[in-house]
Structure formats: structure tokens, C-alpha cells
Amino acid sequence: DASGNMYILDGGNNRVVYWAVGASVGVLIAGTGVAGSANNQFHQPLGLARDSISGTLYIAASLNHRVMQYLSGASTGILVAGGNGNGTNSNQLYYPRGLLYDASTNSLLIANNRAHNIVRWVLGSSTWTLIVGSSTGVIGNTPQLLRYPSDVILDPFGNMYVSDEGNQRIQYFLAGQTNGSTVAGVTGIT
Numbered sequence: 001d002a003s004g005n006m007y008i009l010d011g012g013n014n015r016v017v018y019w020a021v022g023a024s025v026g027v028l029i030a031g032t033g034v035a036g037s038a039n040n041q042f043h044q045p046l047g048l049a050r051d052s053i054s055g056t057l058y059i060a061a062s063l064n065h066r067v068m069q070y071l072s073g074a075s076t077g078i079l080v081a082g083g084n085g086n087g088t089n090s091n092q093l094y095y096p097r098g099l100l101y102d103a104s105t106n107s108l109l110i111a112n113n114r115a116h117n118i119v120r121w122v123l124g125s126s127t128w129t130l131i132v133g134s135s136t137g138v139i140g141n142t143p144q145l146l147r148y149p150s151d152v153i154l155d156p157f158g159n160m161y162v163s164d165e166g167n168q169r170i171q172y173f174l175a176g177q178t179n180g181s182t183v184a185g186v187t188g189i190t
Helices: none
Strands: 006-010 015-019 027-031 045-050 057-061 066-070 078-082 096-102 107-112 117-122 129-133 149-154 160-164 169-173 181-185
Touching (some): 006 045, 027 057, 027 066, 045 107, 057 096, 066 096, 078 107, 107 160, 117 149, 129 160
Antiparallel strands (some): 057 066, 096 107, 117 129, 149 160, 169 181
């Protein structure tokens, strides 16, 4: 955060740990350390985003196929995206990984790993809208398709960068565009 404190997504231990600046130990702030599907548990959390104004955390519980919201200081999460099993329907997520909280639209951008797309889930909505990739889970290496995307970020102009892990590349998408260009890596080269 802006003060230099760290929020560590400890996926293998199914938890999030907070480390204050200068601390020699961390504090468990989300999850129990045991895989599960209760509102205070995760199964392999692999994505974390934080609202810097409110301190709210958004955590992608990948094997639960959902995103949980943890208000500042809360010990239990609130389901805000997915939670309807894995799949490519607009009310489902499929192994969500990277997250980005977009305050300007009050939404999450989600690297929907095994659906091979990036989706926008407006907080309070029951469905997502497709940003890039396939809406039906089609895998690919063209400028329009992705293969196991793992993270997403926006620059100050709304342009998007996607870590397209399965294609060993970083794809750049101009704001509002669905055709990307490779800015790092080479498709198919490991």
C-alpha cells in the first residue's frame, strides 16, 4: 500500500497475510489456512486487488471459481463474482487469477484463466461482460485470442496489458480495442 505495508497472497496456504512496515511477523487477515468453500475460506487464492481508498480487498479464489470481497477489518468475505461452479457462462468464472480493481467503473477486471479471456464484473452485478478473448472458452494465439491469461493491468489512459501465460507473451490492447499486439515475449517460445 502507499505506506509500504505488504499484503501477501499465500495461495498454497489458502490465506492472505498482512506485513506492516518493519514487522518481523505477518498477521492473517483473510482465509483460514485450510482449503474450503465457506465465506472465510479459499481454495488456492491466486489473485489480489485492493481499493486504496477503502482498504477493501478482492481475492480470486481460483479453485472456488469466485472472487470474494473483504471489507477492511472483516474476517469473513462477501461473494462478489462467480460462485456458480466453473464454466464460461456470464455468471461463472473458470479458474480466476489476476485481478484489477477499477475505481472509475466500480468493477473488477478478471483474468479468467481457463476461460481464456479477460472480463469486467461490475460490483453488484450478477454477470460479467467480455473485454478481450473468447466468450465461450476458445483458446488461441491470434491478436484477439488468449491462452491461460494470468494477470491484467491498466495504464493511466485505460490501455490494457495482459499476461498471456500460455502464449508466453504480454499483449497490449488500446482502450476499447479487442485486437492486441505483443509487446514482450514470443508466442510459442518457452
